[in-house]
Amino acid sequence: MKSFSKKKVAVLLLCALAVIAFSLGSGAIEGDTVVTETLDIANARQNLSGPGYNWANRYDELTLSGLNLYTPEPYGLRLPNNCTVILEGRNYINAEKYGIACSGTVVFKGSGSLYINAGETGIIIVSQNNTHKIRLLEGSYEIHAGTYGIYSEASDFSFVGKDMSIDVRNPEGYAIWGRCVNLLGGTFSAKAPVYTTNELVVDNLDISVTENTSGLPALSSAHTLRVQNIRFDGIAEYGGEENISGKGTGRFFSHSIIFGENVPAFVDYIVIAALVIVIGLAVAIPVIRKKKKSKKINEDLRRQGLVK
Numbered sequence: 001m002k003s004f005s006k007k008k009v010a011v012l013l014l015c016a017l018a019v020i021a022f023s024l025g026s027g028a029i030e031g032d033t034v035v036t037e038t039l040d041i042a043n044a045r046q047n048l049s050g051p052g053y054n055w056a057n058r059y060d061e062l063t064l065s066g067l068n069l070y071t072p073e074p075y076g077l078r079l080p081n082n083c084t085v086i087l088e089g090r091n092y093i094n095a096e097k098y099g100i101a102c103s104g105t106v107v108f109k110g111s112g113s114l115y116i117n118a119g120e121t122g123i124i125i126v127s128q129n130n131t132h133k134i135r136l137l138e139g140s141y142e143i144h145a146g147t148y149g150i151y152s153e154a155s156d157f158s159f160v161g162k163d164m165s166i167d168v169r170n171p172e173g174y175a176i177w178g179r180c181v182n183l184l185g186g187t188f189s190a191k192a193p194v195y196t197t198n199e200l201v202v203d204n205l206d207i208s209v210t211e212n213t214s215g216l217p218a219l220s221s222a223h224t225l226r227v228q229n230i231r232f233d234g235i236a237e238y239g240g241e242e243n244i245s246g247k248g249t250g251r252f253f254s255h256s257i258i259f260g261e262n263v264p265a266f267v268d269y270i271v272i273a274a275l276v277i278v279i280g281l282a283v284a285i286p287v288i289r290k291k292k293k294s295k296k297i298n299e300d301l302r303r304q305g306l307v308k
Contacts, residue, residue, distance in 0.1 A: 033050075033051035033052075033068070034051075034068045034069070034070055035050065035051060035052070035053075035067065035068065035069040035070070035071070036069075036070060036071050036072075037071055037073060038071060038073045038074075038075045038076065038077070038078060038095075039053060039067075039069060039076065039077045039078070040075075040078045041055050041062055041077070041078060041079055041080060041083070042078040042079055042080045042101070042103050043078075043080075044057055044080070045057065051066075051067070051068070052064060052065055052066045052067030052068060052069075052091065053065070053067050059084075060080070060082055060083040060084065061083065061084045061085075061086065062079070062083060062084070062085045062086070063085075063086045063088060063110075064085065064086070064087055064088065064091040064112065064114070065088035065089050065091075065112070066088075066089045066090065066091065067091040067092065067093070068091075068092050069092065069093045069094065069095075070092070070094040071094070071095055071096070072096050073095065073096060074095065074096050074097040074098060075095055075097070075098050075101050076093040076094065076095030076098065076099045076100060076116070076118065077093055077095075077099070077100045077101070078100075078101045078103070079100065079101065079102050079103060079106050080103050080104065081103050081104025081105055081106075081127070081132065082104060082105050083105075083106055083107075084106070084107045084108075084109060085106060085107070085108045085109070085110075086109050086110040086112075087108065087109070087110035087111070087112030087113065087114055087138070087139040088110055088111070088112045089112050089113075090112065090113050090115070091112060091113065091114045091115065092114075092115045092117075093114070093115070093116050093117070093118075094116075094117045094118070095117075095118050095119070096118075096119050097118060097119050097120040097121070098118055098120060098121050098122075098124050099116035099117065099118035099121070099122045099123060099143070099145070100116065100122070100123045100124070101124050101125075101126050102123065102124070102125045102126065102127065102134055102155075103126060103127055104127045104129065104132040104155070105132045105133050105134070105155075106134050106135070107135045107137060108134075108135065108136045108137060108138070108139055108161065109137050109138045109139070110138055110139050111138060111139065111162075112139055112140075113139060113140040113141070113142070114139065114140070114141050114142070115142045116141070116142070116143045116144065116145070117144045117145075118143075118144070118145045118146065119145075119146050120145065120146045120147055120148070121145055121146070121147065121148040121149075121150075121151045122143035122144070122145040122148070122149045122150060122166070123143070123149070123150045123151070124148070124150075124151045124152070125150075125151070125152035125153075125154075125155045125157065125178075127154060127155050128153065128154045129154060129155060130154045130155065130156070130179065130180075131155075132154070132155035132156070133155060133156045133157075133158065134152065134155060134156065134157045134158070135158050135160065136158065136159045136160060136161045136164070137160050137161050138160075138161040138162060139161045139162055140161070140162050140163050140164070141161070141163070141164040141165070142164075142165050143164070143165070143166045143167070144167050144168075144169075145166075145167075145168050145169070145173070146168065146169050146170055146173070147168060147169075147170040147172075147173040147174070148168065148173060148174055148176075148177055149166035149167075149168055149173075149174070149175045149176055149190065149192070150166070150175070150176045150177070150178065151174075151176075151177050151178065152177075152178040152179060152181075153178075153179060154179055155178075155179070156178075156179070156180040156181075156182070157176065157178050157180070157181050157182070158181070158182040158183075158184060159182070159183050159184065159185075159186070159188060160184045160185045160186065161185075161186055162186050162187070163186050163187040163188070163189075164186070164187070164188050164189070165188075165189045165190070166189070166190040166191070166192065167190070167191045167192075168191070168192045171213050171214060172214055173192050173214075174192050174193055174194065174195055174214075175190035175191070175192040175193060175194050175209070176190075176194040176195070176196075177195050177196075178195075178196050178197075179196060179197050179198045179199075180196060180198050180199045180200075181194065181196045181199070181200050181201070182201045182203075183201070183202045183203070183205055183207070184201070184203050184204065184205065185203075185204060185205050185248070186205055186206070187205065187206040187207075188205055188206070188207045188208075189207070189208045189209070189210070190208075190209050190210075190212075190218075191209070191210060191211045191212065192209075192212060192214060193209065193212055193214055193216045193217060193218055193219070193220065193242075194209070194218065194219050194220075195216070195220050195221065195222075196220075196221040196222070196223070197221075197222050197223065198221070198222070198223045198224065199221060199223060199224040199225075199226075200219060200220070200221040200224070200225050200226070201226045202219055202226070202227045202228075202230065202238075203226070203227075203228050203229050203230075203250070204228070204229035204230065204248040204249065204250040205230070205248045206246070206247050206248055207230060207244065207245065207246050207248075208244065208245040208246075209242075209243055209244050209245075210243050210245070211243070212242045212243050214242075215242070216242065217240040217241065217242060218238075218241060218242055218243060218244045219238065219244075220240070228250075229248060229249050229250035230246040230247065230248055230249060231246055231247050231249050232244055232245065232246035233245045233246060
């Protein structure tokens, strides 16, 4: 009988535990195949495909459609800069340390869901470039992690999509720890605080931070904190409470009203701004031309001595 390596045994045990966990909790694993190694898209130079995933290298687009990834390796999924992730169906990522590592700007879209279980951090943005942006525009997200649900020292992180829940096992951990964080729509729930070193904007979303035993405020920032368009339960406005719940009160569109659901809402603002500029130019250019023409006529008359 062939002997098994420690890594093979760890993989088998992890897969068995994952099957039990999901059958009792979040649902049974879909599909017949489990990915047991890091899915490294960050270094992809050609199209890649496998059970539950497809990477279109030309378009920098990764589609997850029933991914079941359970690995004892440090990273579950590694993503490159300037890529788009499309969620279809239910997707699961379990990794020893980091569920998803983003090397730069990443946009998450699609109507599917993503379940992440990580020993240390659910989603880590490793880029140190503060112009990079992580945008969760659509989809449902459930994150279970050791210390950080989401961690980003430099890049911006924004959640707009359908719903997100974060639970960390470390009582001193954070649901989100980042430089600039925007929670702008949908439903957000956590069992640990959200903290930023620069700016935290919480605007018009259903929010609940419960079972926060860290002793820290549910929402806080070392620099700028803006909480608006939310009706909180039991308090007139947010004042640094450790546990909160509230409903969004403003009207917020995560998708383009002009172009439809596949285009983010900010495109509408760009189009409107461009139209305002075009209309302004259409009005201003004839006036400018008329003034120049009048000025030339007056100069000609002065040269002829017809006017002073």
